[in-house]
Amino acid sequence: MRDTGTSRPRRGRVLIAAAAVSTVVAGMLAVTMNANASLPSTPSGWSLVWSDDFTGAANTLPSSSNWIIDTGTQYPGGPANWGTGEIQTYTNSTSNLRQDGNGNLVITPIRSSSGQWTSARIETVRSNFKPPPGGELRIEGRIQMPNITGAGAAGYWPAFWALGSPYRGQYWNWPAIGEFDIMENVNGINSVWAVLHCGVNPGGPCNETTGIGASRACPGSSCQSAFHTYRFEWDTNPQQLRWYVDGQLYHTVSQAQVGEPHWTNMTSHAGYFILLNVAMGGAFPNAVPGGQTPTAATVSGVPMLVDYVAVYQTSGGSTPTTPPPTTGSPTTPPPSGGRDAYSVIQAESFNAQSGVQTETCSEGGLNVSHVANGDWVRFDNVNFGSSPPVDFVARVASGAAGGVSGLVQVRLDSPTGQVLGSFALANTGGWQSWRSIPGNVSGVTGTRTVYLTFSSGQPADFVNVNWFQFRR
Numbered sequence: 001m002r003d004t005g006t007s008r009p010r011r012g013r014v015l016i017a018a019a020a021v022s023t024v025v026a027g028m029l030a031v032t033m034n035a036n037a038s039l040p041s042t043p044s045g046w047s048l049v050w051s052d053d054f055t056g057a058a059n060t061l062p063s064s065s066n067w068i069i070d071t072g073t074q075y076p077g078g079p080a081n082w083g084t085g086e087i088q089t090y091t092n093s094t095s096n097l098r099q100d101g102n103g104n105l106v107i108t109p110i111r112s113s114s115g116q117w118t119s120a121r122i123e124t125v126r127s128n129f130k131p132p133p134g135g136e137l138r139i140e141g142r143i144q145m146p147n148i149t150g151a152g153a154a155g156y157w158p159a160f161w162a163l164g165s166p167y168r169g170q171y172w173n174w175p176a177i178g179e180f181d182i183m184e185n186v187n188g189i190n191s192v193w194a195v196l197h198c199g200v201n202p203g204g205p206c207n208e209t210t211g212i213g214a215s216r217a218c219p220g221s222s223c224q225s226a227f228h229t230y231r232f233e234w235d236t237n238p239q240q241l242r243w244y245v246d247g248q249l250y251h252t253v254s255q256a257q258v259g260e261p262h263w264t265n266m267t268s269h270a271g272y273f274i275l276l277n278v279a280m281g282g283a284f285p286n287a288v289p290g291g292q293t294p295t296a297a298t299v300s301g302v303p304m305l306v307d308y309v310a311v312y313q314t315s316g317g318s319t320p321t322t323p324p325p326t327t328g329s330p331t332t333p334p335p336s337g338g339r340d341a342y343s344v345i346q347a348e349s350f351n352a353q354s355g356v357q358t359e360t361c362s363e364g365g366l367n368v369s370h371v372a373n374g375d376w377v378r379f380d381n382v383n384f385g386s387s388p389p390v391d392f393v394a395r396v397a398s399g400a401a402g403g404v405s406g407l408v409q410v411r412l413d414s415p416t417g418q419v420l421g422s423f424a425l426a427n428t429g430g431w432q433s434w435r436s437i438p439g440n441v442s443g444v445t446g447t448r449t450v451y452l453t454f455s456s457g458q459p460a461d462f463v464n465v466n467w468f469q470f471r472r
Contacts, residue, residue, distance in 0.1 A: 069121075104307055175211075180272065395466035
């Protein structure tokens with residue numbers, strides 16, 4: 001969908017052509033809240049590797065084990081307005097984001113009495129979705145777009161998409177890391193867009209900032225009035241990407257079409273994370289009417305409904321590991337025999353530290369606290385084995401004041417040694433409001449001394465850490 005690292009006009013030529021052949025009917029405000037279905041049976045020949053059926057209680061947020069809730073108008077240190085000119089502020093309020101108790105996730109854009117828009121955006125904790133060597137990956141979701149058309153839909157921009165994992169913590173390496181837009185729609189047009197972003201910006205093999213895209217009307221019922229199943233497949237034999245709606249193939253991109261080094265740049269890293277959101281305004285919806293959206297006629301409060309999201313793969317490699325548990329009791333520093341990099345390492349079990357404290361953790365045991373710029377914790381004899389990790393995940397929380405953020409970094413052998421990986425963090429909602437956040441890591445094997453170091457442009461505390469773990 002976006003997060004480009006630069007503001008960019010969105011698919012103007014594709015949209016204008018679609019607008020010319022689309023009939024935009026009057027606003028349809030009825031919302032189907034009970035059209036949920038359980039997760040379907042795993043398709044023949046595929047294995048289920050991850051899913052969320054959103055079966056939580058009514059008015060609860062989605063599982064924090066599965067999803068990170070993005071808030072504000074940008075990633076810390078990333079492009080403003082999420083890189084696309086969208087005008088809403090994302091929140092973690094159940095007014096904008098909730099499970100409905102009937103098996104649906106509900107994302108609702110709302111305009112306040114002062115004219116300010118809020119909405120919601122979530123992304124998977126997992127960032128290593130990719131096919132095994134010689135196999136295929138399938139990302140699928142059953143979704144009803146906001147059920148609004150015509151003038152009342154101006155500015156609505158629902159999306160189901162995936163970004164390359166190196167984007168996390170960097171935010172300026174788009175589009176080389178790859179972006180798969182599985183379902184996009186704007187302004188209530190009865191059409192679904194499928195787009196690949198890759199290469200360089202502007203221009204390149206994916207014609208940025210437009211991308212390589214295709215669109216079509218939803219089969220049977222309109223995109224807005226009913227649930228439809230949107231599917232993306234990444235096939236490694238042959239090297240090909242495919243997009244479907246309700247099982248009907250309508251867009252294909254091949255390795256030969258993209259070329260090198262761009263195909264390798266977007267397929268050789270650790271994998272992708274999945275996003276769901278409803279933006280308001282921005283370059284893509286503005287391109288259709290040739291003016292700013294939303295407008296005074298835009299109707300507030302029409303949600304996108306998500307029945308399920310599932311990820312499958314075919315044989316050809318091992319199934320990616322699942323995230324570690326979100327709770328755990330404290331451990332003491334291990335004996336000289338070492339630590340397993342692929343087991344949960346409790347942050348308070350450090351062998352040495354500078355500047356940090358520990359405190360009682362709401363998830364059990366202790367956590368490292370009062371962490372600020374220049375602090376570090378050291379973990380001796382961490383054994384990575386003979387195969388390098390693809391990423392790491394840390395359980396972190398922050399009650400930092402607005403404008404205060406920083407980097408959590410993994411380094412080797414010294415507090416100023418090689419940076420193995422990192423991610424950025426700002427306020428998560430409180431010092432005991434925990435999130436599992438992954439970050440990519442560069443290759444490392446054998447037994448090493450690992451440091452968590454902390455870097456911020458402000459002197460204030462910005463993070464607590466409960467545990468971390470490397471993943472293959």
